[in-house]
Amino acid sequence: MRAFYFYVSSILVGGLFFAFARWLGNDYLFFAGYTVLQFVVLATAWNILGGYCGYVNFGSAAFFAMGAYSSVALHKLAAGVDRYFPESLVGFAKLILPLNIPTLIIFGGIVSGLVGLGTGYLTLRLRGAFFAIATLALAVVLQTLIVNWDFVGGSRGAYIIRPGEVPILGSYIQYLFLVMLVLAVVALAAARIIEQSRLGYGFATIRDDEMAAEACGVPTLKLKLIATTMSGALMGMAGAPFPYYIGYLEPSSAFGLAYAVNSIAMPMIGGTTSWVGPLVGALLLGIIQQIATVTISSAINLLIVGLLLVGFVIVAPKGIIGLVQDFMRERASDKGQPTWRSRLAIFANMRPGAR
Protein backbone atom coordinates (compact mmCIF):
# COMPACT_ATOMS: atom_id res chain seq x y z
CA MET A 1 0.00 0.00 0.00
CA ARG A 2 2.86 2.35 0.85
CA ALA A 3 4.37 1.63 -2.55
CA PHE A 4 1.07 2.62 -4.15
CA TYR A 5 1.06 5.93 -2.25
CA PHE A 6 4.67 6.48 -3.31
CA TYR A 7 3.91 6.12 -7.02
CA VAL A 8 0.69 8.13 -6.89
CA SER A 9 2.22 10.99 -4.92
CA SER A 10 5.38 11.20 -7.03
CA ILE A 11 3.37 11.26 -10.25
CA LEU A 12 1.01 13.81 -8.69
CA VAL A 13 3.81 16.14 -7.56
CA GLY A 14 5.59 15.91 -10.90
CA GLY A 15 2.36 16.41 -12.80
CA LEU A 16 1.41 19.43 -10.70
CA PHE A 17 4.80 21.06 -11.31
CA PHE A 18 4.48 20.35 -15.02
CA ALA A 19 0.99 21.86 -15.19
CA PHE A 20 2.10 24.87 -13.15
CA ALA A 21 5.11 25.57 -15.38
CA ARG A 22 2.98 25.20 -18.50
CA TRP A 23 0.41 27.54 -17.06
CA LEU A 24 3.13 30.14 -16.38
CA GLY A 25 4.29 29.62 -19.94
CA ASN A 26 7.94 30.03 -18.91
CA ASP A 27 10.35 27.61 -20.57
CA TYR A 28 13.09 28.49 -18.09
CA LEU A 29 11.23 26.54 -15.40
CA PHE A 30 11.52 23.44 -17.58
CA PHE A 31 15.23 23.98 -18.16
CA ALA A 32 15.87 24.46 -14.44
CA GLY A 33 13.54 21.60 -13.51
CA TYR A 34 15.32 19.26 -15.91
CA THR A 35 18.67 19.99 -14.24
CA VAL A 36 17.25 19.42 -10.76
CA LEU A 37 15.62 16.12 -11.81
CA GLN A 38 18.86 15.04 -13.47
CA PHE A 39 20.57 15.54 -10.12
CA VAL A 40 17.84 13.53 -8.40
CA VAL A 41 18.69 10.61 -10.69
CA LEU A 42 22.45 11.05 -10.24
CA ALA A 43 22.22 11.33 -6.45
CA THR A 44 19.93 8.30 -6.19
CA ALA A 45 22.25 6.31 -8.45
CA TRP A 46 25.31 7.28 -6.42
CA ASN A 47 23.55 6.31 -3.23
CA ILE A 48 22.86 2.75 -4.39
CA LEU A 49 26.59 2.08 -4.24
CA GLY A 50 27.77 4.81 -1.85
CA GLY A 51 24.99 4.86 0.71
CA TYR A 52 23.85 1.24 0.72
CA CYS A 53 27.22 -0.49 0.19
CA GLY A 54 29.58 2.16 1.56
CA TYR A 55 31.79 2.36 -1.54
CA VAL A 56 32.61 5.91 -2.65
CA ASN A 57 32.39 6.62 -6.37
CA PHE A 58 34.24 9.78 -7.41
CA GLY A 59 33.68 9.09 -11.08
CA SER A 60 29.98 9.92 -11.42
CA ALA A 61 30.91 12.42 -14.13
CA ALA A 62 32.51 9.61 -16.15
CA PHE A 63 29.39 7.43 -16.03
CA PHE A 64 27.21 10.42 -16.82
CA ALA A 65 29.45 11.39 -19.74
CA MET A 66 29.53 7.84 -21.11
CA GLY A 67 25.74 7.96 -21.29
CA ALA A 68 25.84 11.36 -22.99
CA TYR A 69 28.51 10.32 -25.46
CA SER A 70 26.75 7.09 -26.38
CA SER A 71 23.86 9.31 -27.47
CA VAL A 72 26.23 11.54 -29.42
CA ALA A 73 27.76 8.52 -31.16
CA LEU A 74 24.33 7.16 -32.14
CA HIS A 75 23.27 10.63 -33.29
CA LYS A 76 26.38 10.95 -35.51
CA LEU A 77 25.74 7.47 -36.84
CA ALA A 78 22.22 8.50 -37.78
CA ALA A 79 23.46 11.69 -39.46
CA GLY A 80 25.83 9.78 -41.73
CA VAL A 81 23.89 6.62 -42.48
CA ASP A 82 25.08 6.49 -46.10
CA ARG A 83 28.72 6.79 -45.09
CA TYR A 84 28.87 4.35 -42.19
CA PHE A 85 26.67 1.49 -43.35
CA PRO A 86 27.21 -0.98 -46.21
CA GLU A 87 24.88 -0.59 -49.18
CA SER A 88 22.63 -3.48 -48.21
CA LEU A 89 22.01 -2.19 -44.68
CA VAL A 90 21.32 1.48 -45.47
CA GLY A 91 17.61 0.94 -45.86
CA PHE A 92 17.35 -0.94 -42.60
CA ALA A 93 19.51 1.63 -40.75
CA LYS A 94 17.34 4.48 -42.02
CA LEU A 95 14.34 2.66 -40.69
CA ILE A 96 15.54 2.58 -37.07
CA LEU A 97 17.73 5.73 -36.95
CA PRO A 98 17.57 8.36 -35.55
CA LEU A 99 16.61 6.69 -32.30
CA ASN A 100 14.15 8.30 -29.94
CA ILE A 101 15.16 9.52 -26.49
CA PRO A 102 13.88 6.56 -24.43
CA THR A 103 15.86 4.12 -26.60
CA LEU A 104 18.95 6.33 -26.25
CA ILE A 105 18.48 6.25 -22.49
CA ILE A 106 18.47 2.46 -22.52
CA PHE A 107 21.63 2.45 -24.66
CA GLY A 108 23.34 4.95 -22.34
CA GLY A 109 22.37 2.79 -19.37
CA ILE A 110 23.85 -0.33 -20.97
CA VAL A 111 27.14 1.40 -21.87
CA SER A 112 27.63 2.96 -18.43
CA GLY A 113 26.49 -0.20 -16.68
CA LEU A 114 29.15 -2.19 -18.54
CA VAL A 115 31.78 0.43 -17.65
CA GLY A 116 30.72 0.11 -14.01
CA LEU A 117 30.84 -3.68 -14.15
CA GLY A 118 34.34 -3.60 -15.66
CA THR A 119 35.73 -1.11 -13.16
CA GLY A 120 34.12 -2.98 -10.31
CA TYR A 121 35.51 -6.29 -11.48
CA LEU A 122 39.03 -4.84 -11.61
CA THR A 123 39.05 -3.00 -8.29
CA LEU A 124 36.25 -4.11 -5.97
CA ARG A 125 38.26 -7.00 -4.57
CA LEU A 126 40.59 -4.45 -2.95
CA ARG A 127 39.97 -2.12 -0.03
CA GLY A 128 37.30 0.56 -0.48
CA ALA A 129 39.81 3.38 -0.82
CA PHE A 130 41.31 1.77 -3.92
CA PHE A 131 37.93 1.62 -5.60
CA ALA A 132 37.42 5.33 -4.87
CA ILE A 133 40.80 6.25 -6.34
CA ALA A 134 40.24 4.00 -9.35
CA THR A 135 36.97 5.78 -10.15
CA LEU A 136 38.81 9.11 -10.06
CA ALA A 137 41.33 7.65 -12.48
CA LEU A 138 38.60 6.17 -14.66
CA ALA A 139 37.14 9.63 -15.25
CA VAL A 140 40.44 10.94 -16.61
CA VAL A 141 41.15 7.87 -18.77
CA LEU A 142 37.70 8.01 -20.36
CA GLN A 143 37.97 11.78 -20.86
CA THR A 144 41.29 11.30 -22.66
CA LEU A 145 39.74 8.62 -24.88
CA ILE A 146 36.83 10.90 -25.79
CA VAL A 147 39.15 13.88 -26.42
CA ASN A 148 41.11 11.74 -28.86
CA TRP A 149 38.06 10.20 -30.55
CA ASP A 150 37.21 12.35 -33.57
CA PHE A 151 33.97 10.58 -34.43
CA VAL A 152 32.17 12.16 -31.45
CA GLY A 153 33.84 15.54 -31.96
CA GLY A 154 37.05 15.06 -29.97
CA SER A 155 38.13 18.08 -27.96
CA ARG A 156 36.22 20.41 -30.32
CA GLY A 157 32.92 19.07 -29.07
CA ALA A 158 29.83 17.99 -30.97
CA TYR A 159 26.74 19.91 -32.01
CA ILE A 160 23.43 18.13 -31.63
CA ILE A 161 20.58 19.73 -33.54
CA ARG A 162 17.46 18.80 -31.69
CA PRO A 163 14.04 18.59 -33.30
CA GLY A 164 12.10 21.82 -32.79
CA GLU A 165 8.70 20.31 -32.14
CA VAL A 166 7.28 17.09 -30.77
CA PRO A 167 3.73 15.85 -31.28
CA ILE A 168 1.10 16.55 -28.54
CA LEU A 169 3.40 18.57 -26.22
CA GLY A 170 4.78 21.00 -28.75
CA SER A 171 7.91 22.26 -27.09
CA TYR A 172 10.92 19.93 -27.06
CA ILE A 173 12.20 20.99 -23.66
CA GLN A 174 8.87 20.05 -22.09
CA TYR A 175 9.25 16.61 -23.62
CA LEU A 176 12.79 16.28 -22.20
CA PHE A 177 11.52 17.42 -18.83
CA LEU A 178 8.81 14.75 -18.83
CA VAL A 179 11.33 12.08 -19.83
CA MET A 180 13.61 13.09 -16.98
CA LEU A 181 10.66 13.16 -14.58
CA VAL A 182 9.79 9.57 -15.46
CA LEU A 183 13.46 8.59 -15.14
CA ALA A 184 13.66 10.19 -11.70
CA VAL A 185 10.57 8.26 -10.53
CA VAL A 186 12.06 5.05 -11.95
CA ALA A 187 15.36 5.68 -10.15
CA LEU A 188 13.64 6.42 -6.84
CA ALA A 189 11.41 3.36 -7.23
CA ALA A 190 14.47 1.19 -7.95
CA ALA A 191 16.23 2.54 -4.86
CA ARG A 192 13.10 1.91 -2.75
CA ILE A 193 12.71 -1.64 -3.99
CA ILE A 194 16.39 -2.43 -3.41
CA GLU A 195 16.23 -1.00 0.07
CA GLN A 196 13.38 -3.26 1.15
CA SER A 197 14.60 -6.36 -0.64
CA ARG A 198 17.07 -9.08 0.27
CA LEU A 199 19.57 -7.31 -2.00
CA GLY A 200 19.35 -4.19 0.15
CA TYR A 201 20.00 -6.10 3.36
CA GLY A 202 22.98 -7.74 1.65
CA PHE A 203 24.31 -4.29 0.71
CA ALA A 204 23.83 -3.10 4.28
CA THR A 205 25.84 -6.00 5.69
CA ILE A 206 28.70 -5.00 3.39
CA ARG A 207 28.47 -1.41 4.55
CA ASP A 208 28.44 -2.31 8.25
CA ASP A 209 31.12 -4.98 8.28
CA GLU A 210 32.31 -6.48 5.05
CA MET A 211 34.66 -8.98 6.66
CA ALA A 212 31.94 -10.38 8.94
CA ALA A 213 29.47 -10.49 6.03
CA GLU A 214 31.95 -12.43 3.91
CA ALA A 215 32.55 -14.83 6.80
CA CYS A 216 28.79 -15.40 7.18
CA GLY A 217 28.52 -16.42 3.57
CA VAL A 218 27.23 -13.19 1.99
CA PRO A 219 28.49 -13.18 -1.63
CA THR A 220 30.06 -9.74 -1.19
CA LEU A 221 31.86 -9.44 -4.54
CA LYS A 222 28.73 -10.41 -6.48
CA LEU A 223 26.58 -7.94 -4.53
CA LYS A 224 29.12 -5.15 -4.97
CA LEU A 225 29.26 -5.81 -8.72
CA ILE A 226 25.46 -5.68 -8.92
CA ALA A 227 25.45 -2.37 -7.03
CA THR A 228 28.19 -0.83 -9.21
CA THR A 229 26.48 -1.91 -12.41
CA MET A 230 23.07 -0.59 -11.34
CA SER A 231 24.52 2.65 -10.07
CA GLY A 232 26.58 3.17 -13.23
CA ALA A 233 23.64 2.31 -15.49
CA LEU A 234 21.37 4.83 -13.80
CA MET A 235 24.04 7.54 -14.12
CA GLY A 236 24.42 6.73 -17.81
CA MET A 237 20.66 6.93 -18.23
CA ALA A 238 20.71 10.39 -16.64
CA GLY A 239 23.40 11.42 -19.12
CA ALA A 240 21.85 10.02 -22.30
CA PRO A 241 19.35 12.86 -22.99
CA PHE A 242 21.91 15.49 -21.95
CA PRO A 243 23.33 16.25 -25.45
CA TYR A 244 19.77 17.00 -26.64
CA TYR A 245 19.24 19.27 -23.64
CA ILE A 246 22.48 21.23 -23.97
CA GLY A 247 22.74 21.25 -27.80
CA TYR A 248 26.54 21.33 -27.79
CA LEU A 249 28.58 18.77 -25.89
CA GLU A 250 32.31 18.96 -25.24
CA PRO A 251 34.41 16.64 -23.07
CA SER A 252 35.21 19.15 -20.32
CA SER A 253 31.54 19.98 -19.75
CA ALA A 254 30.36 16.35 -19.88
CA PHE A 255 33.13 15.24 -17.51
CA GLY A 256 32.71 18.36 -15.34
CA LEU A 257 33.73 18.09 -11.70
CA ALA A 258 30.36 19.58 -10.75
CA TYR A 259 28.63 16.26 -11.51
CA ALA A 260 31.07 14.27 -9.39
CA VAL A 261 30.81 16.70 -6.49
CA ASN A 262 27.05 17.09 -6.62
CA SER A 263 26.33 13.38 -6.81
CA ILE A 264 28.39 12.90 -3.65
CA ALA A 265 27.27 16.03 -1.83
CA MET A 266 23.54 15.55 -2.39
CA PRO A 267 23.16 12.11 -0.74
CA MET A 268 25.66 13.07 1.98
CA ILE A 269 23.71 16.19 2.85
CA GLY A 270 20.30 14.56 2.53
CA GLY A 271 21.25 11.35 4.32
CA THR A 272 22.63 8.16 2.83
CA THR A 273 20.69 5.37 4.52
CA SER A 274 17.38 5.64 2.65
CA TRP A 275 16.08 6.68 -0.75
CA VAL A 276 14.56 9.86 0.75
CA GLY A 277 18.00 11.33 1.57
CA PRO A 278 19.31 11.75 -1.98
CA LEU A 279 15.90 13.07 -3.06
CA VAL A 280 15.85 15.72 -0.33
CA GLY A 281 19.53 16.59 -0.89
CA ALA A 282 19.14 16.81 -4.66
CA LEU A 283 16.00 18.95 -4.52
CA LEU A 284 17.52 21.27 -1.92
CA LEU A 285 20.99 21.66 -3.44
CA GLY A 286 19.66 21.60 -6.99
CA ILE A 287 17.25 24.44 -6.32
CA ILE A 288 19.82 26.45 -4.33
CA GLN A 289 22.25 26.08 -7.22
CA GLN A 290 19.71 27.12 -9.82
CA ILE A 291 18.94 30.24 -7.78
CA ALA A 292 22.62 30.98 -7.08
CA THR A 293 23.58 30.53 -10.74
CA VAL A 294 21.01 33.08 -11.82
CA THR A 295 21.50 35.58 -9.00
CA ILE A 296 25.22 35.34 -8.05
CA SER A 297 27.57 33.26 -10.21
CA SER A 298 28.17 29.65 -11.10
CA ALA A 299 31.58 29.56 -9.35
CA ILE A 300 30.02 30.65 -6.07
CA ASN A 301 27.38 27.93 -6.20
CA LEU A 302 30.06 25.26 -6.53
CA LEU A 303 31.76 26.78 -3.49
CA ILE A 304 28.48 26.57 -1.57
CA VAL A 305 28.14 22.88 -2.46
CA GLY A 306 31.71 22.15 -1.42
CA LEU A 307 31.42 23.95 1.91
CA LEU A 308 28.05 22.32 2.66
CA LEU A 309 29.55 18.91 1.90
CA VAL A 310 32.51 19.44 4.25
CA GLY A 311 30.28 20.98 6.91
CA PHE A 312 27.63 18.24 6.86
CA VAL A 313 30.18 15.44 6.82
CA ILE A 314 31.81 16.87 9.96
CA VAL A 315 28.79 18.14 11.90
CA ALA A 316 25.82 16.02 10.79
CA PRO A 317 27.13 12.72 9.43
CA LYS A 318 23.61 11.32 9.08
CA GLY A 319 22.44 14.20 6.90
CA ILE A 320 19.16 16.09 7.01
CA ILE A 321 17.14 12.86 7.34
CA GLY A 322 19.23 11.91 10.37
CA LEU A 323 18.66 15.33 11.95
CA VAL A 324 14.90 15.08 11.39
CA GLN A 325 14.77 11.57 12.85
CA ASP A 326 16.67 12.69 15.94
CA PHE A 327 14.27 15.61 16.33
CA MET A 328 11.20 13.36 15.98
CA ARG A 329 12.56 10.98 18.59
CA GLU A 330 12.94 13.92 20.97
CA ARG A 331 9.28 14.80 20.53
CA ALA A 332 8.09 11.23 21.05
CA SER A 333 9.58 11.09 24.53
CA ASP A 334 6.38 10.05 26.35
CA LYS A 335 5.62 7.13 24.01
CA GLY A 336 8.23 4.85 25.48
CA GLN A 337 10.82 5.86 22.92
CA PRO A 338 14.35 6.47 24.18
CA THR A 339 14.39 9.87 25.88
CA TRP A 340 17.11 12.41 25.94
CA ARG A 341 17.80 11.43 29.57
CA SER A 342 18.05 7.71 28.85
CA ARG A 343 20.28 8.40 25.89
CA LEU A 344 22.48 10.56 28.09
CA ALA A 345 22.84 7.62 30.47
CA ILE A 346 23.78 5.35 27.56
CA PHE A 347 26.14 8.01 26.33
CA ALA A 348 27.81 8.19 29.75
CA ASN A 349 28.20 4.44 29.87
CA MET A 350 29.72 4.38 26.41
CA ARG A 351 32.29 7.13 26.87
CA PRO A 352 35.77 6.03 25.78
CA GLY A 353 37.17 5.64 29.31
CA ALA A 354 34.28 3.53 30.66
CA ARG A 355 35.34 0.35 28.93
Place this chain on the structure above:
Amino acid sequence: MSVELLINAIIAGLLLGGFYAAVTVGVSISFGILDIVNIAHPAFIILGSYIAYIVNQTLGVDPILTAIIVLPGFYALGMVVYQVYYQSFEKRGQDALRGLAFFFGLLFVTEVLLILVFGVDYRYVQAAYIEYTWHFGFMDIPFRMLIPCVMSLLMVGLLQLYLSRTFTGRAIMAVSQDQLALQLMAADPIKIKRTAFAISIATASLAGAFLIVIQPVEPSVGREYIGRVFAICVLGGLQSLPGTVIAAMLLGVVESLTATFSGPSWAPAVSFGFLLLTLAFRPAGLLGR
Protein backbone atom coordinates in the same frame (compact mmCIF):
# COMPACT_ATOMS: atom_id res chain seq x y z
CA MET B 1 62.21 6.79 -34.11
CA SER B 2 65.68 8.28 -33.83
CA VAL B 3 68.03 7.32 -31.03
CA GLU B 4 68.65 10.96 -30.06
CA LEU B 5 64.96 11.61 -29.63
CA LEU B 6 64.61 8.43 -27.58
CA ILE B 7 67.51 9.30 -25.27
CA ASN B 8 66.25 12.85 -24.80
CA ALA B 9 62.78 11.54 -24.00
CA ILE B 10 64.21 9.16 -21.41
CA ILE B 11 66.28 11.93 -19.79
CA ALA B 12 63.24 14.20 -19.67
CA GLY B 13 61.26 11.32 -18.17
CA LEU B 14 63.84 10.69 -15.45
CA LEU B 15 63.92 14.39 -14.53
CA LEU B 16 60.12 14.44 -14.49
CA GLY B 17 60.15 11.30 -12.36
CA GLY B 18 62.34 12.98 -9.77
CA PHE B 19 59.76 15.73 -9.48
CA TYR B 20 56.93 13.17 -9.29
CA ALA B 21 58.72 11.64 -6.31
CA ALA B 22 58.40 14.96 -4.46
CA VAL B 23 54.71 15.15 -5.36
CA THR B 24 54.05 11.61 -4.20
CA VAL B 25 56.11 11.42 -1.03
CA GLY B 26 53.41 13.23 0.94
CA VAL B 27 50.80 10.70 -0.11
CA SER B 28 53.19 7.84 0.60
CA ILE B 29 53.28 9.11 4.18
CA SER B 30 49.59 9.95 4.64
CA PHE B 31 48.03 7.13 2.59
CA GLY B 32 50.80 4.55 2.66
CA ILE B 33 51.92 4.79 6.26
CA LEU B 34 49.01 6.41 8.13
CA ASP B 35 46.19 4.94 6.02
CA ILE B 36 44.55 8.38 5.66
CA VAL B 37 43.24 8.64 2.10
CA ASN B 38 44.22 12.24 1.56
CA ILE B 39 42.99 12.81 -1.99
CA ALA B 40 43.20 16.56 -1.28
CA HIS B 41 47.02 16.38 -1.37
CA PRO B 42 47.24 17.79 -4.93
CA ALA B 43 45.14 20.76 -3.79
CA PHE B 44 47.74 21.56 -1.12
CA ILE B 45 50.42 21.31 -3.80
CA ILE B 46 48.59 23.84 -5.98
CA LEU B 47 48.23 26.06 -2.90
CA GLY B 48 52.02 25.85 -2.52
CA SER B 49 52.43 26.81 -6.17
CA TYR B 50 50.24 29.87 -5.75
CA ILE B 51 52.08 31.01 -2.61
CA ALA B 52 55.38 30.69 -4.48
CA TYR B 53 53.81 32.64 -7.34
CA ILE B 54 52.54 35.50 -5.17
CA VAL B 55 55.84 35.94 -3.32
CA ASN B 56 57.77 35.68 -6.58
CA GLN B 57 55.59 38.32 -8.25
CA THR B 58 55.58 40.81 -5.37
CA LEU B 59 59.02 40.39 -3.77
CA GLY B 60 60.92 38.57 -6.51
CA VAL B 61 62.04 35.79 -4.16
CA ASP B 62 63.05 32.45 -5.65
CA PRO B 63 60.04 30.04 -5.58
CA ILE B 64 61.92 27.14 -3.98
CA LEU B 65 63.37 29.41 -1.29
CA THR B 66 59.84 30.70 -0.60
CA ALA B 67 58.62 27.13 -0.22
CA ILE B 68 61.33 26.41 2.36
CA ILE B 69 60.40 29.57 4.28
CA VAL B 70 56.67 28.71 4.37
CA LEU B 71 57.29 25.07 5.35
CA PRO B 72 56.30 25.73 9.01
CA GLY B 73 53.04 27.26 7.81
CA PHE B 74 52.18 24.13 5.83
CA TYR B 75 53.24 22.00 8.78
CA ALA B 76 50.77 23.89 11.00
CA LEU B 77 48.06 23.57 8.33
CA GLY B 78 48.67 19.83 8.26
CA MET B 79 48.29 19.63 12.04
CA VAL B 80 44.97 21.49 11.89
CA VAL B 81 43.61 19.30 9.08
CA TYR B 82 44.62 16.14 10.94
CA GLN B 83 43.04 17.39 14.16
CA VAL B 84 39.73 18.01 12.36
CA TYR B 85 39.97 14.63 10.63
CA TYR B 86 40.77 12.84 13.89
CA GLN B 87 38.02 14.52 15.93
CA SER B 88 35.29 14.08 13.35
CA PHE B 89 36.10 10.77 11.67
CA GLU B 90 38.89 8.63 13.08
CA LYS B 91 37.70 8.90 16.69
CA ARG B 92 34.10 8.11 15.75
CA GLY B 93 35.29 5.16 13.70
CA GLN B 94 33.67 6.26 10.46
CA ASP B 95 36.77 7.33 8.58
CA ALA B 96 36.15 5.30 5.44
CA LEU B 97 33.19 6.81 3.61
CA ARG B 98 32.92 10.21 5.26
CA GLY B 99 36.65 10.77 5.52
CA LEU B 100 36.92 10.34 1.75
CA ALA B 101 34.04 12.75 1.19
CA PHE B 102 35.70 15.21 3.58
CA PHE B 103 38.99 15.23 1.66
CA PHE B 104 37.14 15.35 -1.64
CA GLY B 105 35.27 18.40 -0.35
CA LEU B 106 38.55 20.03 0.74
CA LEU B 107 40.04 19.41 -2.71
CA PHE B 108 37.04 20.92 -4.38
CA VAL B 109 36.71 23.94 -2.06
CA THR B 110 40.42 24.80 -2.44
CA GLU B 111 40.16 24.60 -6.21
CA VAL B 112 37.04 26.77 -6.39
CA LEU B 113 38.51 29.34 -3.98
CA LEU B 114 41.69 29.60 -6.06
CA ILE B 115 39.56 30.03 -9.20
CA LEU B 116 37.52 32.77 -7.51
CA VAL B 117 40.63 34.64 -6.35
CA PHE B 118 43.04 34.14 -9.25
CA GLY B 119 40.81 33.12 -12.16
CA VAL B 120 41.66 30.30 -14.54
CA ASP B 121 44.68 31.98 -16.16
CA TYR B 122 47.95 30.09 -16.21
CA ARG B 123 50.47 31.57 -13.74
CA TYR B 124 54.24 31.21 -13.90
CA VAL B 125 57.28 32.36 -11.94
CA GLN B 126 60.54 34.05 -12.83
CA ALA B 127 63.93 32.78 -11.70
CA ALA B 128 67.39 33.04 -13.23
CA TYR B 129 67.82 29.31 -13.83
CA ILE B 130 64.49 28.65 -15.53
CA GLU B 131 65.68 29.70 -18.99
CA TYR B 132 69.04 27.94 -18.74
CA THR B 133 69.78 24.61 -20.46
CA TRP B 134 72.86 22.38 -20.48
CA HIS B 135 73.80 20.80 -23.81
CA PHE B 136 75.91 17.65 -23.95
CA GLY B 137 76.20 16.87 -27.62
CA PHE B 138 72.64 16.04 -28.60
CA MET B 139 71.44 15.76 -25.00
CA ASP B 140 69.52 18.67 -23.50
CA ILE B 141 69.17 19.10 -19.76
CA PRO B 142 66.91 22.05 -18.96
CA PHE B 143 67.56 23.57 -15.52
CA ARG B 144 63.88 24.12 -14.87
CA MET B 145 63.61 20.30 -14.74
CA LEU B 146 67.02 19.50 -13.23
CA ILE B 147 66.77 21.73 -10.15
CA PRO B 148 63.34 20.47 -9.00
CA CYS B 149 64.50 16.90 -9.64
CA VAL B 150 67.69 17.26 -7.59
CA MET B 151 65.95 19.15 -4.79
CA SER B 152 63.15 16.60 -4.65
CA LEU B 153 65.52 13.63 -4.48
CA LEU B 154 67.34 15.47 -1.69
CA MET B 155 64.06 15.98 0.15
CA VAL B 156 63.00 12.34 -0.21
CA GLY B 157 66.47 11.23 0.93
CA LEU B 158 66.30 13.39 4.05
CA LEU B 159 62.80 12.10 4.83
CA GLN B 160 63.99 8.52 4.44
CA LEU B 161 66.86 9.23 6.86
CA TYR B 162 64.42 10.82 9.30
CA LEU B 163 61.99 7.91 9.10
CA SER B 164 64.63 5.23 9.53
CA ARG B 165 67.05 6.83 12.00
CA THR B 166 65.14 8.98 14.53
CA PHE B 167 62.81 7.79 17.28
CA THR B 168 59.86 9.83 15.97
CA GLY B 169 60.53 8.59 12.46
CA ARG B 170 60.46 4.97 13.53
CA ALA B 171 57.36 5.64 15.61
CA ILE B 172 55.69 7.00 12.45
CA MET B 173 56.55 3.80 10.58
CA ALA B 174 55.16 1.76 13.49
CA VAL B 175 51.98 3.71 14.20
CA SER B 176 49.78 2.02 11.62
CA GLN B 177 50.98 -1.44 12.63
CA ASP B 178 50.58 -1.47 16.40
CA GLN B 179 49.31 1.53 18.31
CA LEU B 180 49.31 -0.27 21.65
CA ALA B 181 52.98 -1.21 21.35
CA LEU B 182 53.69 2.41 20.55
CA GLN B 183 51.91 3.51 23.71
CA LEU B 184 54.01 1.07 25.70
CA MET B 185 57.07 2.80 24.26
CA ALA B 186 55.76 6.04 25.79
CA ALA B 187 54.73 7.61 22.46
CA ASP B 188 51.24 9.03 21.94
CA PRO B 189 49.95 7.52 18.67
CA ILE B 190 47.69 10.50 17.96
CA LYS B 191 50.57 12.91 18.37
CA ILE B 192 52.79 10.77 16.14
CA LYS B 193 50.10 10.60 13.47
CA ARG B 194 49.60 14.36 13.69
CA THR B 195 53.33 14.95 13.22
CA ALA B 196 53.46 12.55 10.29
CA PHE B 197 50.43 14.07 8.58
CA ALA B 198 51.85 17.57 9.13
CA ILE B 199 55.12 16.46 7.49
CA SER B 200 53.20 15.05 4.54
CA ILE B 201 51.42 18.39 4.02
CA ALA B 202 54.71 20.27 4.47
CA THR B 203 56.18 18.36 1.51
CA ALA B 204 53.31 19.80 -0.58
CA SER B 205 54.78 23.28 -0.12
CA LEU B 206 58.04 22.24 -1.80
CA ALA B 207 56.32 20.11 -4.42
CA GLY B 208 54.12 23.11 -5.29
CA ALA B 209 57.16 25.31 -5.83
CA PHE B 210 58.76 22.63 -8.04
CA LEU B 211 55.55 22.35 -10.03
CA ILE B 212 55.36 26.05 -10.84
CA VAL B 213 59.06 26.10 -11.78
CA ILE B 214 58.44 23.23 -14.23
CA GLN B 215 55.18 24.37 -15.81
CA PRO B 216 52.63 27.20 -15.63
CA VAL B 217 49.91 26.44 -13.09
CA GLU B 218 46.16 26.98 -12.95
CA PRO B 219 43.80 25.80 -10.20
CA SER B 220 42.50 22.62 -11.85
CA VAL B 221 45.97 21.28 -12.70
CA GLY B 222 45.87 19.54 -9.32
CA ARG B 223 43.26 17.06 -10.47
CA GLU B 224 45.61 15.62 -13.10
CA TYR B 225 47.99 14.80 -10.30
CA ILE B 226 45.54 12.75 -8.23
CA GLY B 227 45.85 9.78 -10.55
CA ARG B 228 49.61 10.16 -10.96
CA VAL B 229 50.21 10.48 -7.26
CA PHE B 230 48.18 7.43 -6.31
CA ALA B 231 49.49 5.41 -9.26
CA ILE B 232 53.05 6.05 -8.11
CA CYS B 233 52.19 5.49 -4.47
CA VAL B 234 50.51 2.13 -5.09
CA LEU B 235 53.12 1.02 -7.62
CA GLY B 236 55.86 1.94 -5.17
CA GLY B 237 54.38 -0.35 -2.55
CA LEU B 238 52.60 2.28 -0.40
CA GLN B 239 55.00 2.59 2.53
CA SER B 240 58.42 2.59 1.00
CA LEU B 241 60.04 5.86 -0.04
CA PRO B 242 62.69 4.17 -2.24
CA GLY B 243 59.85 2.30 -3.94
CA THR B 244 58.11 5.63 -4.48
CA VAL B 245 61.21 7.08 -6.19
CA ILE B 246 61.57 4.05 -8.48
CA ALA B 247 57.88 4.08 -9.41
CA ALA B 248 57.99 7.85 -9.99
CA MET B 249 60.96 7.50 -12.35
CA LEU B 250 59.22 4.66 -14.19
CA LEU B 251 56.03 6.63 -14.67
CA GLY B 252 58.00 9.75 -15.67
CA VAL B 253 59.82 7.84 -18.41
CA VAL B 254 56.70 6.10 -19.72
CA GLU B 255 54.79 9.38 -19.77
CA SER B 256 57.61 11.21 -21.51
CA LEU B 257 57.93 8.48 -24.15
CA THR B 258 54.17 8.56 -24.76
CA ALA B 259 54.17 12.35 -25.08
CA THR B 260 57.11 12.24 -27.51
CA PHE B 261 55.92 9.43 -29.74
CA SER B 262 52.13 9.58 -29.71
CA GLY B 263 51.33 13.16 -28.74
CA PRO B 264 50.88 14.97 -25.43
CA SER B 265 47.07 14.60 -25.50
CA TRP B 266 47.50 10.93 -24.57
CA ALA B 267 49.82 11.58 -21.60
CA PRO B 268 47.13 11.79 -18.87
CA ALA B 269 45.71 8.41 -19.88
CA VAL B 270 49.12 6.82 -19.30
CA SER B 271 49.31 7.50 -15.59
CA PHE B 272 45.70 6.61 -14.95
CA GLY B 273 45.93 3.52 -17.09
CA PHE B 274 49.01 2.60 -15.06
CA LEU B 275 47.00 3.05 -11.90
CA LEU B 276 44.10 0.89 -13.08
CA LEU B 277 46.46 -1.84 -14.24
CA THR B 278 48.44 -1.70 -11.00
CA LEU B 279 45.29 -1.94 -8.92
CA ALA B 280 44.02 -4.80 -11.03
CA PHE B 281 47.15 -6.91 -11.27
CA ARG B 282 49.75 -5.83 -8.73
CA PRO B 283 47.98 -4.08 -5.81
CA ALA B 284 50.95 -4.76 -3.51
CA GLY B 285 53.20 -2.62 -5.71
CA LEU B 286 56.45 -3.36 -7.53
CA LEU B 287 58.42 -4.09 -4.39
CA GLY B 288 55.37 -5.56 -2.66
CA ARG B 289 55.80 -7.83 0.31
